[in-house]
Amino acid sequence: xxxxxxxxxxxxxxxxxxxxxxxxxxxxxxxxxxxxxxxxxxxxxxxxxxxxxxxxxxxxxxxxxxxxxxxxxxxxxxxxxxxxxxxxxxxxxxxxxxxxxxxxxxxxxxxxxxxxxxxxxxxxxxxxxxxxxxxxxxxxxxxxxxxxxxxxxxxxxxxxxxxxxxxxxxxxxxxxxxxxxxxxxxxxxxxxxxxxxxxxxxxxxxxxxxxxxxxxxxxxxxxxxxxxxxxxxxxxxxxxxxxxxxxxxxxxxxxxxxxxxxxxxxxxxxxxxxxxxxxxxxxxxxxxxxxxxxxxxxxxxxxxxxxxxxxxxxxxxxxxxxxxxxxxxxxxxxxxxxxxxxxxxxxxxxxxxxxxxxxxxxxxxxxxxxxxxxxxxxxxxxxxxxxxxxxxxxxxxxxxxxxxxxxxxxxxxxxxxxxxxxxxxxxxxxxxxxxxxxxxxxx
Amino acid sequence: xxxxxxxxxxxxxxxxxxxxxxxxxxxxxxxxxxxxxxxxxxxxxxxxxxxxxxxxxxxxxxxxxxxxxxxxxxxxxxxxxxxxxxxxxxxxxxxxxxxxxxxxxxxxxxxxxxxxxxxxxxxxxxxxxxxxxxxxxxxxxxxxxxxxxxxxxxxxxxxxxxxxxxxxxxxxxxxxxxxxxxxxxxxxxxxxxxxxxxxxxxxxxxxxxxxxxxxxxxxxxxxxxxxxxxxxxxxxxxxxxxxxxxxxxxxxxxxxxxxxxxxxxxxxxxxxxxxxxxxxxxxxxxxxxxxxxxxxxxxxxxxxxxxxxxxxxxxxxxxxxxxxxxxxxxxxxxxxxxxxxxxxxxxxxxxxxxxxxxxxxxxxxxxxxxxxxxxxxxxxxxxxxxxxxxxxxxxxxxxxxxxxxxxxxxxxxxxxxxxxxxxxxxxxxxxxxxxxxxxxxxxxxxxxxxxxxxxxxxxxxxxxxxxxxxxxxxxxxxxxxxxxxxxxxxxxxxxxxxxxxxxxxxxxxxxxxxxxxxxxxxxxxxxxxxxxx
Numbered sequence: 022x023x024x025x026x027x028x029x030x031x032x033x034x035x036x037x038x039x040x041x042x043x044x045x046x047x048x049x050x051x052x053x054x055x056x057x058x059x060x061x062x063x064x065x066x067x068x069x070x071x072x073x074x075x076x077x078x079x080x081x082x083x084x085x086x087x088x089x090x091x092x093x094x095x096x097x098x099x100x101x102x103x104x105x106x107x108x109x110x111x112x113x114x115x116x117x118x119x120x121x122x123x124x125x126x127x128x129x130x131x132x133x134x135x136x137x138x139x140x141x142x143x144x145x146x147x148x149x150x151x152x153x154x155x156x157x158x159x160x161x162x163x164x165x166x167x168x169x170x171x172x173x174x175x176x177x178x179x180x181x182x183x184x185x186x187x188x189x190x191x192x193x194x195x196x197x198x199x200x201x202x203x204x205x206x207x208x209x210x211x212x213x214x215x216x217x218x219x220x221x222x223x224x225x226x227x228x229x230x231x232x233x234x235x236x237x238x239x240x241x242x243x244x245x246x247x248x249x250x251x252x253x254x255x256x257x258x259x260x261x262x263x264x265x266x267x268x269x270x271x272x273x274x275x276x277x278x279x280x281x282x283x284x285x286x287x288x289x290x291x292x293x294x295x296x297x298x299x300x301x302x303x304x305x306x307x308x309x310x311x312x313x314x315x316x317x318x319x320x321x322x323x324x325x326x327x328x329x330x331x332x333x334x335x336x337x338x339x340x341x342x343x344x345x346x347x348x349x350x351x352x353x354x355x356x357x358x359x360x361x362x363x364x365x366x367x368x369x370x371x372x373x374x375x376x377x378x379x380x381x382x383x384x385x386x387x388x389x390x391x392x393x394x395x396x397x398x399x400x401x402x403x404x405x406x407x408x409x410x411x412x413x414x415x416x417x418x419x420x421x422x423x424x425x426x427x428x429x430x431x432x433x434x435x436x437x438x439x440x441x442x443x444x445x446x447x448x449x450x451x452x453x454x455x456x457x458x459x460x461x462x463x464x
Numbered sequence: 465x466x467x468x469x470x471x472x473x474x475x476x477x478x479x480x481x482x483x484x485x486x487x488x489x490x491x492x493x494x495x496x497x498x499x500x501x502x503x504x505x506x507x508x509x510x511x512x513x514x515x516x517x518x519x520x521x522x523x524x525x526x527x528x529x530x531x532x533x534x535x536x537x538x539x540x541x542x543x544x545x546x547x548x549x550x551x552x553x554x555x556x557x558x559x560x561x562x563x564x565x566x567x568x569x570x571x572x573x574x575x576x577x578x579x580x581x582x583x584x585x586x587x588x589x590x591x592x593x594x595x596x597x598x599x600x601x602x603x604x605x606x607x608x609x610x611x612x613x614x615x616x617x618x619x620x621x622x623x624x625x626x627x628x629x630x631x632x633x634x635x636x637x638x639x640x641x642x643x644x645x646x647x648x649x650x651x652x653x654x655x656x657x658x659x660x661x662x663x664x665x666x667x668x669x670x671x672x673x674x675x676x677x678x679x680x681x682x683x684x685x686x687x688x689x690x691x692x693x694x695x696x697x698x699x700x701x702x703x704x705x706x707x708x709x710x711x712x713x714x715x716x717x718x719x720x721x722x723x724x725x726x727x728x729x730x731x732x733x734x735x736x737x738x739x740x741x742x743x744x745x746x747x748x749x750x751x752x753x754x755x756x757x758x759x760x761x762x763x764x765x766x767x768x769x770x771x772x773x774x775x776x777x778x779x780x781x782x783x784x785x786x787x788x789x790x791x792x793x794x795x796x797x798x799x800x801x802x803x804x805x806x807x808x809x810x811x812x813x814x815x816x817x818x819x820x821x822x823x824x825x826x827x828x829x830x831x832x833x834x835x836x837x838x839x840x841x842x843x844x845x846x847x848x849x850x851x852x853x854x855x856x857x858x859x860x861x862x863x864x865x866x867x868x869x870x871x872x873x874x875x876x877x878x879x880x881x882x883x884x885x886x887x888x889x890x891x892x893x894x895x896x897x898x899x900x901x902x903x904x905x906x907x908x909x910x911x912x913x914x915x916x917x918x919x920x921x922x923x924x925x926x927x928x929x930x931x932x933x934x935x936x937x938x939x940x941x942x943x944x945x946x947x948x949x950x951x952x953x954x955x956x957x958x959x960x961x962x963x964x965x966x967x968x969x970x971x972x973x974x975x976x977x978x979x980x981x982x983x984x985x986x987x988x989x990x991x992x993x994x995x996x997x
Contacts, residue, residue: 063662066661066704069661069701069704070660070661070662070701071658071659071660071661071701072659072699072700072701075700075701076700362726363726369723369726369727372726373719373722373723373726376719376722380715380716383711383715384665384708384711384715387707387710387711387714388704388707388708388711390707391703391704391706391707394703395703
């Protein structure tokens with residue numbers, strides 16, 4: 022018999038071979054996780070790369086002209102507690118040419134009552150449209166209203182949004198200044214003080230609208246946000262409005278418009294952002310996130326993104342749409358790897374390798390700390406030591422929530438549950454104490 | 465200010481009129497951009513000066529200076545890394561963080577390219593040339609980024625490169641040279657004119673690598689912090705830059721204690737080495753080398769040996785450091801130079817022989833920076849003063865500095881201080897027949913030569929391990945009787961009282977071959993086994 026070559030794989034015993042294979046697998050996994058985490062961090066920090074990039078993310082100063090007319094769509098469902106306040110604020114807008122279209126389900130008399138009452142205060146501005154669709158969801162409500170739109174530009178707001186009076190003027194200027202087809206304004210969750218997960222939720226929005234979306238606008242692939250988004254009415258009609266079957270109609274619209282080459286502009290100005298509230302319980306956060314993730318999955322499966330002109334854009338699309346699931350995987354795999362490194366008797370090199378993906382994760386926490394400080398300064402909020410503690414200690418539990426939501430989304434999508442789990446709104450972001458009795462019922 | 469807009473992609477869906485103002489490159493900007501693409505003439509200047517200095521370093525690098533024990537230690541540890549024996553071929557006891565000799569191991573293929581003959585340590589020095597080359601380029605970059613003129617930046621490069629003290633120290637295999645290169649890299653990165661977040665984060669990583677290459681480099685980190693703070697001043701991204709820098713430093717640096725933790729060697733305990741135990745030893749138990757001002761103390765002797773090679777860079781560097789400290793744009797290198805000087809002056813501390821390696825680049829920058837500042841100040845008052853000042857400086861340099869450095873470097877280019885080691889290595893390779901089964905006690909310099917000559921790695925013993933490492937004692941069941949040869953060198957004879965076994969070997973052995981001059985004599989001695997067994 023020929024003796025094995027000294028460098029042959031077979032000179033190892035079975036146990037040694039198993040160990041080498043296991044080591045190779047662990048090192049590859051941690052390599053993939055590190056790359057994913059590093060790329061995500063890289064993109065999350067997009068706006069702060071240089072002082073010049075940061076300056077470029079802001080709205081240009083408006084010239085005072087009002088040339089674009091707006092139709093602002095506000096779908097409301099069981100949101101009688103917050104709707105009136107939202108519309109009142111919209112009416113304070115400094116812009117001259119706009120109308121507000123409130124969309125109320127035919128089975129929702131409480132909200133309809135509020136809507137009609139507010140509409141009576143400004144009949145020339147407000148139109149109430151009843152949505153007769155059997156299955157109710159936001160894209161269908163928006164499509165119902167699209168028929169009534171008279172303005173050049175369609176804007177979408179949610180019923181609990183606090184919109185700045187100067188916003189429309191800035192958006193008007195942005196459309197004329199840049200020749201954009203779509204302008205996405207900033208949205209910010211404000212009630213970081215409500216709970217540890219609210220704080221994390223607020224920071225997610227902060228990093229997404231302040232930074233990450235600008236990168237997407239730059240690269241020509243953008244999942245739009247659900248509100249404070251403005252689209253030229255003709256562009257929207259040509260794209261056949263929103264997809265009534267998609268759980269993330271906002272993301273879907275962005276992807277479809279991107280792949281048709283629409284020009285998207287993102288602008289963020291702390292004073293002008295639309296203020297929103299976070300889900301009030303972990304359960305509703307979980308539901309909301311499940312819906313978004315499932316929506317991302319649906320958009321991925323629809324494959325509209327394949328029409329994007331360049332390979333890099335398609336790669337970015339694929340990466341972005343699968344992002345929540347990669348995130349869920351790493352949220353679980355990294356702690357498991359670290360746990361194994363600490364408690365199992367691994368060779369020290371492999372054990373060290375499992376810690377590499379932790380580096381971008383921890384760097385992310387450092388940047389979030391800076392972000393929290395910046396957030397507090399920009400919005401004039403007092404950030405206490407307690408909040409920094411929530412940030413660091415809550416990072417892992419929050420990642421866990423996101424992971425569960427991602428898994429839930431996959432499970433729901435592949436078992437065919439595609440109904441709309443609505444998020445409840447109690448008005449925690451409003452300055453007046455939110456009426457606790459008026460809790461909206463979630464579908 | 466303009467809003468972010470999509471720049472790539474296909475034709476816009478709407479034929480919207482784009483009347484936004486475009487930044488049109490002006491006539492002067494276009495050639496500047498083209499120049500950058502083709503390669504800046506300044507880059508060629510810095511590269512040629514670096515090549516000149518590296519040539520001076522390379523000529524006779526094996527002959528001068530004499531191989532030191534420390535060089536042998538680091539080279540042997542790099543050998544252990546390159547050959548998969550762990551971080552050292554003896555128990556790694558966290559005496560230094562290991563990154564420098566890991567890098568040395570990564571560079572260990574370079575000497576082989578040149579086919580130079582000689583003792584392993586002398587030949588291994590060739591791997592240091594790219595490291596010093598990087599430092600030279602970085603010094604030029606740092607000076608330019610601090611706003612210094614081309615002539616003064618070039619002067620900084622040449623002062624650091626051609627001072628005889630630097631030529632001597634930078635040829636040797638010292639961990640400090642790696643640390644210096646990385647810390648200069650960190651400084652260059654935080655001074656980046658683009659103020660890019662990832663440059664600053666990379667600077668944090670470089671700082672950590674510098675400290676993990678040589679722990680004492682930590683004291684120069686404030687210079688990087690000052691530069692970061694200054695460069696990010698009045699910018700909207702300063703807090704983010706600081707966050708990035710801290711992430712880079714901490715998240716890279718933490719891998720060293722993590723390594724110790726995973727091996728169960730973070731905390732002191734019975735029967736194993738530990739990182740914290742090593743720190744306690746270094747901080748508390750290491751005997752000081754006395755005050756630098758006391759005649760006859762170790763530190764004072766060391767200072768005189770440095771001054772012997774080149775007083776100019778040390779004296780002028782110190783003066784320049786003090787002078788430029790108040791100048792905002794030149795402050796970072798002055799901060800590093802000042803801290804390093806203060807640390808050296810502290811009474812009773814331990815001052816290692818290679819300490820000066822860390823000071824030299826900052827002193828060189830300081831000297832050039834002071835000259836640059838003199839040029840700037842003279843041109844403010846009167847226009848004709850500036851050429852006069854520059855001519856004066858050039859004359860001064862030509863009469864005072866050049867002759868001194870010429871003679872100093874002549875020695876570096878011609879002396880053959882390693883002939884004794886070379887002959888001893890030759891003897892051990894050729895005259896001893898049964899090398900496989902011979903146990904030999906040597907200093908660190910000859911260790912790798914013996915292993916390369918075919919002695920078993922376990923049977924080539926660093927002399928001080930005989931008395932200090934229980935694991936080594938265990939390999940010799942009959943104590944000193946198991947040793948066949950001891951090679952006595954100045955390093956081995958330095959402290960006979962502390963090492964009883966070495967002393968016994970020296971008294972129970974006879975010289976079989978001797979090399980080199982009287983004061984640096986290298987003796988190969990065979991152990992007399994018959995008399996005592």
